[in-house]
Amino acid sequence: AQKVTQAQTEISVVEKEDVTLDCVYETRDTTYYLFWYKQPPSGELVFLIRRNSFDEQNEISGRYSWNFQKSTSSFNFTITASQVVDSAVYFCALVNYGGSQGNLIFGKGTKLSVKP
């Protein structure tokens, strides 16, 4: 069975702090894709990144970075020098290769509050 666990329900930090959002996944397949989405207060989920299971290279995009480790089934997301605009709910998601597009499994989300 597939499952995505985001153990941190809510995180609160002060601006400029670094913060890491955890994502642990379960799947029996060897080929799969992982995603991160951001949901700001406006409500619209915004795609951040997609990773396939064969690409364990860490990725950095500005203040955002992702650490994918198959050995621990984790795909963690770090925001460096957080800003108030980073306040949002962040979702990690998983889909197995060969499944349909409708088989995207979301975690329950982590609500990040960045205070000035």
Next chain:
Amino acid sequence: DVKVTQSSRYLVKRTGEKVFLECVQDMDHENMFWYRQDPGLGLRLIYFSYDVKMKEKGDIPEGYSVSREKKERFSLILESASTNQTSMYLCASSPQGAPYNEQFFGPGTRLTVL
């Protein structure tokens, strides 16, 4: 600018009413999705469609139906609304093709059933 729009941001209905939630995308995407978002439960897929007139059940289809008569429009129907269907409803679309393109989301409809 690509867009997924939903007919209402907020909706209040009474128990037993038939409710239509409309979603329109302007990106010529083949796939469209309806999710329900509840606190502590994350996003759960209700139905999705990979082509006009095609639909597949998601994880929680009970109490819902869908319609896709045109490529750009995907409607979610609550045949007889109940209070436990009070929730945030999110529509999304994505292009066909491998492998697993990102989904584009609308702003959501917050439905309250009294």
